[in-house]
Amino acid sequence: MKTLHHQGPLKGTLVIPGDKSISHRSILFGAMAQGTTTVEGFLQSDDCLSTIDCVQRVGVQVEVDGDRVTVNSPGIENWKEPDTILYTGNSGTTTRLLAGVLASSSVASVMIGDESIQKRPMKRVTDPLRLMGAEIIGRSGGNFTPLAIQGKKLAAISYQMPVASAQVKSAILLAALRAEGTTSVTEIDTSRDHTEKMLRHFGVEVHQTESTITLQGGQKLTPAHVVVPGDISSAAFWLVAGAIVPDSFIRLENVGVNPTRDGIVEVLQEMGATLRMTGSTSGSHEETATLEIESSHLTATEVQGSQIPRLIDEIPILALLATQATGVTVIRDAEELKVKETNRIDAVVNELTKLGAQIESTEDGMRITGPTPLHGATITTYGDHRIGMMGAIASLITSSPVTLDNADCISVSYPNFFEHYKQVTTGSN
Ligand SMILES: O=C(O)C1=C[C@@H](OP(=O)(O)O)[C@@H](O)[C@H](O)C1
């Protein structure tokens, strides 16, 4: 339990911690490449530590020193068979990407995750991997963990993805690296491209024509130095806080601004937020920028279609934003929210309703009418970090305190979230 309340403007500069998606990939790619990979800006969150734990169990050495990580690997061809079950914790990214890598390795393994992971659909990865020849067994025909995987030589596929999912795309591309022939994956909507970018950074040739990504099997990764940018999905909480708390000004440094991830910036601008990008730098293979947000009058908008994958994890905080905008905000085409850490459509609608919001769920999203003054309540996080942070940010505009039933889950993606909360509410830097 954690109770939060603050009234008054937010001020300060925050350095946004490492991107979760890119941190996972830096460890996995380093574990596949023979030799030493170094990472800076790594996110030491529970999810990324799960990825480290799993690769250590196949014989990869990983040393973590703050946000610097050294990965020493014998290469995937020399991975040892794990003598314990691989535990992927709360992390869908770890479970799905690792399924692709393990299926193409030469080891037998069993993967399991926490209660939430055990309910999340895995057929979206086990189906295409089986088409490549993978041997995977799991509950409900391979839909749920635990998954037992016998690594083997796979064959290339041409795959039309049924959902816009970077985890599915990545599982296939990583398996394709060691498969016979040329694999191509066609997306229905563009999902985050961190895997493609990082594969190139590790010396792999990846081709892209419109929505199809093609990769020739038999390519080895060359160890690299990876600079992880800050996570725009974490920055999003402060962008919304700065936009909705009157008289605020927040500067966010080190924000990853990959165009497949910046939907939240676009939506804030559409809604009339005063949001500036004040200079960008390029890291090892991804761009970062400084973002400045000021409170302003906000108007409702519609969020849908190809915008959805570019802000999928930001929808809970976007819903809070919409409660303070004038008019009816409609979020469509977001069914994927039902299979995240929890059903995020139900969770957002239930919890924001408790705070007094005018919000209703629809089949594929939600409708929010604003502006509505909010009051305090006890928020059920369902163990979902993004619901927890949505509740915490709400406490900056509610008329009375907000209590989170479980604030610990926030360390899944943002371990120093409450330090940053203190920083912007006290105006200290
Ligand atoms: O590839 C990734 O790192 C991620 C992809 C997205 O999931 P889907 O691939 O299921 O859309 C996102 O929601 C998740 O937080 C991280």
Ligand SMILES: C=C(OP(=O)(O)O)C(=O)O
């Ligand atoms: C959905 C998320 O992550 P994952 O799928 O890796 O559990 C998230 O971070 O919001």
